[in-house]
Amino acid sequence: MRNKIPCSADRLGLLDPQMIQGVSEPSAFQIGHQYLTENRVRIVEADDAQISSAVIGNSGLYEQTIRLKDGHLISKCSCTLPEEPMCRHSIAVLLEYHRWAHPRQSRKPPESREAKPQPTTQTHPAGNAQASTTEASPPDVKLSEVMQFVEWLQPAMKAIEKGAPIPEAPKLHPGEVATWIQTIRNLEDRRRESEEVQVNLEADMRDREAYVGRLTQQLQASIAEAKAAQAASQDLQREVAMYKGMLAKVGELAGEVARYDTQIKAVAGDLLGKGAQLDKLAQSFKEVAEALKSAAKPHDSR
Structure with a gap:
């Protein structure tokens, strides 16, 4: 799935969770934030212009490519979800990149302090009393x-x-x-x-x-x-x-x-x-025979 939306930020690190939530579907943002908290996002390569990542979804591993180009945020994911303008996996990647680009400063727990000892007076071998105030440093x-x-x-x-x-x-x-x-x-x-x-x-x-x-x-x-x-x-x-x-x-x-x-x-x-x-020959023979017969008749009459 590939989506393209206008974006006024010039760096991907400037996209905070509020901005991402403002342009996302509520259900998609909620599931993407859940993927973030469950540590399902793996950023392969990233800078302020492009992110290559993978997210473990509920049905398998999906790969994403998110770019910031010419005032537009272009997100491409291997899933087929109809969520607009970004799917839950791309939302989880942007949230993870924001957390990665802006790490929170860990707060140190307050250190326990021992009670400060009262000033003591030490006597030197020469017998002269010299008051010196020492403040013990609290052990960590x-x-x-x-x-x-x-x-x-x-x-x-x-x-x-x-x-x-x-x-x-x-x-x-x-x-x-x-x-x-x-x-x-x-x-x-x-x-x-x-x-x-x-x-x-x-x-x-x-x-x-x-x-x-x-x-x-x-x-x-x-x-x-x-x-x-x-x-x-x-x-x-x-x-x-x-x-x-x-x-x-x-x-x-x-x-x-x-x-x-x-x-x-x-x-x-x-x-x-x-x-x-x-x-024709037979006809000729017939004619000859008839002629012979005719010739023989007068002779017989004599």
Whole structure:
């Protein structure tokens, strides 16, 4: 599906979620935002003029190409959804690119501060009392919290190796150690999301391989049918050639029959001519016989 809409922004990074939502269908924007939160978007290559990406949809993997050219936003997706002016997959890609181009600054948790000690007076060996006010710097890491972190880290690493859920973290005050634990949990969540995406991609790959296998079988069957049809065509060509030879012989026989017919007609004409001559000769014989009879009668009367 390909769409083209006017766009006043000169860079894709300037398209914020409000602008995208303003030109999208509500249902398409909601589903696209859901794809974003479920980490289904993979940006392959991107800059402020063009984005190449892939989104794991509900029915498979879809590829997108989004460009900003001549004051128009051109989106192209391999899906066939009728959503206008952009499909849910292109919306998810634009939201992901905005998040990628404008990362939020993470807020640091407030650090715990120890109570400031009161100024103390130290006595030097010379016996002169000199008052010095010292302010202890608050430590960022407590040894007790580090020990709890180490105790929690060992079963957490074993759980990560086995693919099991991470055990419940110890309750600590906001600080560096709590940040370490949260970082590990975030990494584990991302790893699980990546594994889910990988499983989905592998399933989609298996489906595509099965589809290619079916197409290959159909192609092989079509090739076999084409070969059989070619063999049948060759047999028909041989039969046609044989019939042509037979027709040629029949034509030759017909020519000979015509010649014989002409000869027979000529012989018949000759026979008819000779028959006429024989008739004339017989008539002549009759006349001679009658003449002889006539000549013999007067002689007999004497």
